[in-house]
Amino acid sequence: MVNIATTPQSELGELNKEHRCPNCGSQGLHIFYEVRNVPVHSCLMMSSKEEALNFPCGDVVLGFCPQCGFITNTIFDAKWSAYAPNYEDQQSFSPTFNKFALSLANKWIEKYNLNDKDIVEIGCSKGDFLFLLCEQGNNRGVGIDPSVVPGRVQSQASDRVKFIQEYYSKKHAEYVGDFICCRHTLEHIQPTKEFIQTVRDSIGERTNVAFCLEIPDNTRVMQELAFEDIYYEHCSYFSPGTLARLFRSCGFEVTDLYKEYGDQYLLIEAKPIAAETSDKVHPNEETVAEVAQDVEHFAANIQGKLQYWKDYLTEQKVANKKVVVWGSGSKCVAFLTTLDTINKIEYVVDINPNRHGKFIPGVGKEIMSPEFLKEYQPDMVIVMNAIYCDEIGVMLKNMGVETEVVAL
Known part of the structure; x- marks a missing residue:
């Protein structure tokens, strides 16, 4: 842990005691980076220049939690989280990205024996990756995402995949299946612990259900000064250690933790445990002091x-x-x-x-x-x-x- 008393304020930024960390619940975040007047969405497609220029703007004020290492936009307003079919983030038009996605799908299919199984993807976007899992392993799938466009992606597995155009919540607990994945969604959610806990609660006592999640790696953003990866929709920023600590606090054991895609993406694989928390620390976790x-x-x-x-x-x-x-x-x-x-x-x-x-x-x-x-x-x-x-x-x-x- 970072000792606030011995960490100079000039290094980590001003400590704002009013803010509570949504990841661990501790009080007080160090403000260290601000960008004002940026669009509250980057991927909502506008039909005219005038509409685009008049698009609502907000501010990014990043705060660092000295207790768990989590970073969040302290003034993020969830009212702007208007994901809809015109939210255009589909990446499958790139051969480079498709090669990676296919490799990841096949890896998880082999690792978790996903053949003739039921798969749930939370935040499935337009369904590309879910279709890959279902095609490659002859699986059945449920995709939950308000921006999904049924029929956009053509697939031989279309009759085995159901899409739900909604935000994931407790009411979707019935959709657990044999495997749950979530890719590039958690960074758009500020109540991170509440979200991961909801997934864990939906699994219940079925400790054989693996949960795999992929997000941008914030270690690279900080070390490479990648300001282009800081924008309004991304209200939550994780390093390997902060993500692993969150999963353990919600009743998961981290079975794997690694980076992919030129070290841009952080992936965690976890299994639910009967105990309240796991004490198993993955070797790829860094300390809060390192964050x-x-x-x-x-x-x-x-x-x-x-x-x-x-x-x-x-x-x-x-x-x-x-x-x-x-x-x-x-x-x-x-x-x-x-x-x-x-x-x-x-x-x-x-x-x-x-x-x-x-x-x-x-x-x-x-x-x-x-x-x-x-x-x-x-x-x-x-x-x-x-x-x-x-x-x-x-x-x-x-x-x-x-x-x-x-x-x-």
Whole structure:
């Protein structure tokens, strides 16, 4: 644990005693990073520029819990959590992402003998991953997500999958099955302990039901100063240790804890136990003191990185360089709004056809197809996620677009 009395306030930020940690319940969070006036949603697709520019905005004020290491937006307002079918976060148009998703599905199928079983996915988005689990293992599935669009994804397992367009809650306890997974959902939920406890309570005494969860890894965000991964929808930020401690406090034993996808994603695998808590600590967990060091590093260096990118984009603008951002999702929105440099980027492109012709909330840029670059011939393409650089490089070459590719 971090000793508040011996931790200088200048390193971790001001201690706000009014805030209670939603992860462990302790009182008092250190405020260390603020971004004002950012769109409250990054992936809700707007039909016009005017609608996008008038989109509601809120503030991000990150607080660090010195007791458990959890990080949260202390002024997050859940009233903006309006996930709906026009929430467009589908990633399965990328071969790079599909390769990872298929590998993960096959790993869990083999590891948990998921053949002819009943699977529940909480926060299933458009259903891509749930269909993979059901196709590869001849399983049956239930997907719970208010943004799901039944019929969007074509699958041979369609007749074995049921979608529920709702937020997961206690009323869905009947949908437990033989295996539960939840990918990139917990970071959108502020009452984290309440959510994980709800899943544990739904399982009850069926201790053979595994629960696997995937979220962004906050260790990388802090260490690499990845400000583009901090935005309004993400109100909860976990390191391996903070996530594992949460699971144990809710009656799970952590059976595996690891990172994937270029260490961007943090995955936890757990099983329910009869005891109230488990004392089994996974070797990949870090201490709260180590999280505090990462927070201190971020707080001390983030302004320098922000200024670097502001200056860099200004230089390109002055030189009349045509700069395009590749990737119109949350990273793009955070990149442009945090830097307050929306007018230094003319166009944003995306591989997802369901985004084309739509406008980015809070930014107002129309999302273009990659084909647009054949005509535009940009001088530079800034890639929001470096893991896609090779894939994008091939696409640019095939389209006859010669340009500098810069990874954020």
